[in-house]
Amino acid sequence: MSESREHRIGLLLGAEEDWPQAFEAVLRRVGPVVTSDGVTHTFTSERLSIEPFDLMAPVRSDLVIDRLAHWYYHPREWLKKAALVNGTYLLNSPFTFQSMEKHSAYCAMLRLGLNVPRTVLVPYKHPVDNVRWAYTAGKYNLPFDLPSIAADLGYPLYMKPFDGGGWRGVSRIENEAELQRAYDESGGMLMHLQATVPYESFARALSIGPETMVMDFRPDKPMHSRYAVSHDFLSPVAGSRTAAISRIVNAFFGWEFNSAEMLVQGDEVYPIDYANACPDVAVTSLHYYFPWAIRALVRWSVYALVTERKVKADLQTERYFAIADDPSLDMDAKLAAYLRLADEQFETERYWQWCDTHLPHLDQQVLEWVTSTDFDRLLKETVKANYQLTEQHAFLDHFHGLVDLWVIDESARLRE
Ligand SMILES: Nc1ncnc2c1ncn2[C@@H]1O[C@H](COP(=O)(O)OP(=O)(O)O)[C@@H](O)[C@H]1O
Ligand SMILES: [Mg+2]
Numbered sequence: 114m115s116e117s118r119e120h121r122i123g124l125l126l127g128a129e130e131d132w133p134q135a136f137e138a139v140l141r142r143v144g145p146v147v148t149s150d151g152v153t154h155t156f157t158s159e160r161l162s163i164e165p166f167d168l169m170a171p172v173r174s175d176l177v178i179d180r181l182a183h184w185y186y187h188p189r190e191w192l193k194k195a196a197l198v199n200g201t202y203l204l205n206s207p208f209t210f211q212s213m214e215k216h217s218a219y220c221a222m223l224r225l226g227l228n229v230p231r232t233v234l235v236p237y238k239h240p241v242d243n244v245r246w247a248y249t250a251g252k253y254n255l256p257f258d259l260p261s262i263a264a265d266l267g268y269p270l271y272m273k274p275f276d277g278g279g280w281r282g283v284s285r286i287e288n289e290a291e292l293q294r295a296y297d298e299s300g301g302m303l304m305h306l307q308a309t310v311p312y313e314s315f316a317r318a319l320s321i322g323p324e325t326m327v328m329d330f331r332p333d334k335p336m337h338s339r340y341a342v343s344h345d346f347l348s349p350v351a352g353s354r355t356a357a358i359s360r361i362v363n364a365f366f367g368w369e370f371n372s373a374e375m376l377v378q379g380d381e382v383y384p385i386d387y388a389n390a391c392p393d394v395a396v397t398s399l400h401y402y403f404p405w406a407i408r409a410l411v412r413w414s415v416y417a418l419v420t421e422r423k424v425k426a427d428l429q430t431e432r433y434f435a436i437a438d439d440p441s442l443d444m445d446a447k448l449a450a451y452l453r454l455a456d457e458q459f460e461t462e463r464y465w466q467w468c469d470t471h472l473p474h475l476d477q478q479v480l481e482w483v484t485s486t487d488f489d490r491l492l493k494e495t496v497k498a499n500y501q502l503t504e505q506h507a508f509l510d511h512f513h514g515l516v517d518l519w520v521i522d523e524s525a526r527l528r529e
Pocket of ligand 1: 230271273277278279280283307308309310311332374376385386
């Protein structure tokens with residue numbers, strides 16, 4: 114009798130219904146994978162519920178995709194226990210995300226020599242809730258000249274929380290009066306002031322393990338048309354820089370499922386937001402790119418499970434800093450060297466070879482699923498849940514049109 118192994122993927126979810134259903138449907142189509150040692154691997158997924166847990170209790174899932182722990186702390190503590198006690202594989206690990214928010218990412222990317230716009234962190238506007246505050250503040254939290262910091266950065270500038278996400282508390286500030294108002298309103302949030310980058314394109318890169326998609330993002334549009342379907346919106350140099358930076362940031366912090374935002378002007382790339390523990394993968398925003406995202410999520414999860422990929426907790430940042438400090442390397446040579454480290458970490462070459470050998474049917478399966486009535490139903494339900502009755506028809510057409518475009522492109526690609 115040949116050996117068989119069942120791998121369970123746990124989904125820790127917030128309010129989303131669309132991508133989890135897509136993930137479950139595509140995972141069902143992965144089918145058994147037989148490795149060269151004769152072992153037959155099968156895959157199931159389950160939606161995790163929040164329950165009391167004994168710190169020594171076993172964990173049923175071998176891998177968990179987390180979408181909840183960034184705002185709900187009981188499951189976050191459960192994830193930490195699963196990582197430490199049970200060796201569960203996590204996308205993403207709270208150890209990497211809890212202490213490494215936007216601010217840490219700015220610091221790290223500045224240290225690597227990237228074009229992060231000038232950024233200043235200012236103290237809290239409101240007193241913190243602690244009996245020691247009055248004494249400490251009186252003695253050490255000295256008054257500071259906010260307008261002169263802003264003038265030094267130049268107007269317009271951005272004020273935004275050091276650990277931001279989803280535009281919470283972000284404001285664009287044109288003058289001193291707006292500066293004062295925004296700071297007064299910041300209250301208990303800790304704020305960055307950041308120089309504005311004038312940009313031609315806004316690139317949003319979603320990376321899942323070693324797979325990266327750089328997308329043309331329009332932040333001022335409503336959600337359903339923020340991601341434009343355009344393939345050559347960046348110069349070739351900017352295109353490879355954005356893809357590299359997205360993977361380098363992830364590898365540096367040990368993130369495997371993250372989106373990075375970069376402002377692009379000509380060949381220059383300015384990263385501004387790249388610590389998203391729970392990146393947007395909704396069908397109603399990604400549309401054309403949705404099948405790609407789900408396939409990458411399934412493919413990377415399956416790869417990590419079958420190859421028994423180990424979780425790395427230590428970041429070994431000195432390897433990156435050695436490159437940053439090498440005076441013989443210019444920026445592109447540094448990016449190439451960082452990318453080699455990133456690709457080593459994500460096992461990029463081995464990953465694609467492994468997928469060729471063990472998942473050659475997956476592309477076709479995803480294409481079939483996206484053209485199936487099951488996908489149709491999912492899209493209808495999602496549109497129904499997200500839009501007013503009077504708009505549903507138009508939105509369904511809108512998303513169908515975009516996904517159909519993917520189907521045409523993907524069919525052509527598979528025929529090649
Ligand atoms: N330095 C900047 N220059 C130009 N635009 C910026 C800058 N910082 C932020 N923005 C604009 O503000 C938006 C929100 O800022 P971001 O840093 O992405 O915060 P969040 O984490 O809330 O998404 C960005 O999508 C961009 O449109
Ligand atoms: Mg952002």
